[in-house]
Amino acid sequence: MKKYLIVLFTVAALFSAIMFSASAANENLPLIIDEEDVLTDEQELKLESRLSELGEKYNMDFVVLINTSTGEKTPTAFADDYFDDNGYGRNDTRDGIILLLSSEKKDITTSTSGSAINSFSDSELEYIEQLLSPQIARGEYYSALNSFADECDKHISDYLESQKPKYFLYGVIGLCVGLLFAWIKGSKYKGELVSVVAKGNADDYITPAGLTLAVKEDVFAFSDVSKALISSSSSRSGGSSTHVSSSGRTHGGRSGHY
Amino acid sequence: MDELIEYKCAKCAGTLIFDSNLQKLRCEYCGSTFTAEELKELQKELFQKKPKDYERTESEKRFWSEQEAKGIFSYVCESCGGEIIGEETTAATSCPFCGNPVVMKGNLSGELRPQFVLPFKLDKKAAKAALKKHFQGKKLLPKVFSSENHLDEIKGIYVPYWLFDVDTDTTASFKATNSSSWTSGDYRYTETKTYNVTRAGNVDFLGIPADGSKKMDDTLMESIEPFDYSALEKFNAAYLAGFLADKYDVAKEECKDRVEARAKRSAVDALRRTVTGYSSVTPQDSTVNIKHKDPKYCLLPVWLLHTSWQGEHYLFAMNGQTGKFVGDLPVDKRRYWAYFARNLLLVDGAVAAVLSLIMSM
Numbered sequence: 087m088k089k090y091l092i093v094l095f096t097v098a099a100l101f102s103a104i105m106f107s108a109s110a111a112n113e114n115l116p117l118i119i120d121e122e123d124v125l126t127d128e129q130e131l132k133l134e135s136r137l138s139e140l141g142e143k144y145n146m147d148f149v150v151l152i153n154t155s156t157g158e159k160t161p162t163a164f165a166d167d168y169f170d171d172n173g174y175g176r177n178d179t180r181d182g183i184i185l186l187l188s189s190e191k192k193d194i195t196t197s198t199s200g201s202a203i204n205s206f207s208d209s210e211l212e213y214i215e216q217l218l219s220p221q222i223a224r225g226e227y228y229s230a231l232n233s234f235a236d237e238c239d240k241h242i243s244d245y246l247e248s249q250k251p252k253y254f255l256y257g258v259i260g261l262c263v264g265l266l267f268a269w270i271k272g273s274k275y276k277g278e279l280v281s282v283v284a285k286g287n288a289d290d291y292i293t294p295a296g297l298t299l300a301v302k303e304d305v306f307a308f309s310d311v312s313k314a315l316i317s318s319s320s321s322r323s324g325g326s327s328t329h330v331s332s333s334g335r336t337h338g339g340r341s342g343h344y
Numbered sequence: 345m346d347e348l349i350e351y352k353c354a355k356c357a358g359t360l361i362f363d364s365n366l367q368k369l370r371c372e373y374c375g376s377t378f379t380a381e382e383l384k385e386l387q388k389e390l391f392q393k394k395p396k397d398y399e400r401t402e403s404e405k406r407f408w409s410e411q412e413a414k415g416i417f418s419y420v421c422e423s424c425g426g427e428i429i430g431e432e433t434t435a436a437t438s439c440p441f442c443g444n445p446v447v448m449k450g451n452l453s454g455e456l457r458p459q460f461v462l463p464f465k466l467d468k469k470a471a472k473a474a475l476k477k478h479f480q481g482k483k484l485l486p487k488v489f490s491s492e493n494h495l496d497e498i499k500g501i502y503v504p505y506w507l508f509d510v511d512t513d514t515t516a517s518f519k520a521t522n523s524s525s526w527t528s529g530d531y532r533y534t535e536t537k538t539y540n541v542t543r544a545g546n547v548d549f550l551g552i553p554a555d556g557s558k559k560m561d562d563t564l565m566e567s568i569e570p571f572d573y574s575a576l577e578k579f580n581a582a583y584l585a586g587f588l589a590d591k592y593d594v595a596k597e598e599c600k601d602r603v604e605a606r607a608k609r610s611a612v613d614a615l616r617r618t619v620t621g622y623s624s625v626t627p628q629d630s631t632v633n634i635k636h637k638d639p640k641y642c643l644l645p646v647w648l649l650h651t652s653w654q655g656e657h658y659l660f661a662m663n664g665q666t667g668k669f670v671g672d673l674p675v676d677k678r679r680y681w682a683y684f685a686r687n688l689l690l691v692d693g694a695v696a697a698v699l700s701l702i703m704s705m
Contacts, residue, residue, distance in 0.1 A: 251700050260695035261688070268687040272680055275483045281670040284563045287613060288510075288606040290570040291549040297614045301515070301544035308538050313531045 121153040124227045136235045144242050147174045147182030155190040161341045165197035166331035175199050195341040203338035205245045207326050211340045219344035351585045359444050361586030364464035380580040436589035447581045451591040460576040463583045464645040464664040471647035471662050474669040486676040497650040502643035504592035507551040508603045509637040514611040515544040516630035520622035543615040549607050554599035556592030567670040568663040596639045608632040
């Protein structure tokens with residue numbers, strides 16, 4: 087009995103260790119990398135804690151990198167490589183998002199990976215960029231990064247909510263379609279029972295010569311042109327465009343200036 | 345006062361009836377057959393007879409004068425002496441006692457003499473088979489209707505019709521549009537060109553039928569159209585033997601409006617069909633000038649079937665030439681709602697499942 091308990095305990099401990107390592111392999115990696123030292127230690131701690139909470143909540147990494155320059159790399163390539171090379175991203179799909187703020191060229195870049203690619207559409211990333219840019223430009227980094235955390239929380243929450251099956255809604259749509267179908271079918275079946283119908287025309291009695299056309303005039307009267315907007319640039323809906331990083335991994339994201 | 349014509353076999357003096365399969369008169373007793381033309385010779389003698397004045401019986405004198413005023417007449421069968429009751433419009437019937445078919449010559453002579461008759465092509469057996477077929481394949485017909493339904497009466501009747509030849513001179517105008525679209529920048533442009541379209545022409549009609557019998561429901565009679573007029577025969581009372589027939593009691597002038605409305609609609613529709621190449625066509629205005637020729641008075645063959653079920657009467661009609669069969673049937677409300685619920689649940693479930701599947705992908 088004692089042997090069984092030891093084996094059971096060992097297996098449970100191993101299983102817990104594997105699960106823990108799979109979901110939080112990057113626990114020791116910093117989530118706020120402030121190379122420019124624009125945040126106070128207290129602000130860094132608070133933000134680190136906030137991003138860590140989000141990470142636990144959504145099982146993905148939320149990373150902020152503040153540096154001077156991206157060197158010869160484009161901001162997007164730099165953000166992608168930083169995320170990949172430092173081992174960020176949870177699960178096998180390396181789920182996570184990194185926000186890169188480079189002061190030299192005032193670049194603001196987001197790079198998404200794994201499930202975060204679908205969680206953040208291009209328009210949503212653009213919205214985040216537009217929301218953060220004025221604050222960063224004013225030097226309000228702490229406020230901007232709090233907004234980043236808030237927006238991440240909101241967008242992922244909305245995305246997950248939108249992905250939940252809406253069985254009640256499907257049932258109601260099915261009911262409406264079913265009612266229409268049943269009514270059309272019922273009318274067809276009822277129509278089979280009605281055969282006494284007045285003839286409104288005399289088509290059966292037109293002479294074999296048929297119609298002798300004497301006048302055939304088609305005169306152009308007027309023309310009217312209307313225009314309609316195809317798409318709105320302010321729309322926040324849409325898909326996520328992707329690219330491949332130097333490590334061969336697929337990323338989403340965008341880059342702009344603040 | 346009317347004269348009855350009875351068609352007797354030249355060989356055995358048995359009763360002759362018109363056989364729709366043979367398209368000849370057939371003796372019910374010896375089986376001899378005669379064409380209508382052959383019978384003309386035999387008829388001569390009958391027609392040359394001095395018409396026998398109808399004499400009322402004592403009982404008729406007492407009871408029938410009032411009913412006569414309502415349009416009920418009685419005749420004496422020349423075969424068995426039985427009393428035949430007919431309506432004012434009755435032109436052919438049969439004796440209720442001996443079954444002898446008789447034709448009321450008075451209702452088929454002078455102005456009342458039809459110009460043409462379309463002989464029956466289909467017999468009583470075909471009408472019964474058509475009724476049975478009419479019940480088939482109807483999902484909402486009560487299942488017990490065909491088994492419990494009782495055929496109360498089946499009669500082949502020559503219905504009086506006016507056949508109108510109509511020439512129309514029609515002008516119609518339409519508003520027609522064509523649309524094209526293209527994109528430029530963020531905008532989609534749609535250009536709609538509008539045209540004023542005019543068409544004028546002649547559409548002629550041959551033999552638009554209008555039933556000349558008040559007893560016959562116009563809608564029912566229109567429902568069994570069309571008849572094939574190529575089989576019309578010059579009227580000969582011999583074709584009526586064995587069938588019922590009525591003389592007209594709706595004058596041709598009274599039928600004109602119905603006929604004109606049908607001709608006008610067809611004439612405008614014919615012009616409308618020449619307006620092609622547009623994405624939309626809306627009728628604006630039309631003028632139809634109609635010229636009538638004198639309508640032909642004809643007798644057309646119709647089988648009428650009366651049935652009853654659960655205290656309700658159902659009337660069916662079959663074109664005696666083409667076999668087109670019509671008659672409204674009752675709806676089984678329980679089956680209707682059962683089908684409704686089944687379709688509703690099936691589609692509801694299928695749509696919900698498909699949506700769930702699509703959204704989970």
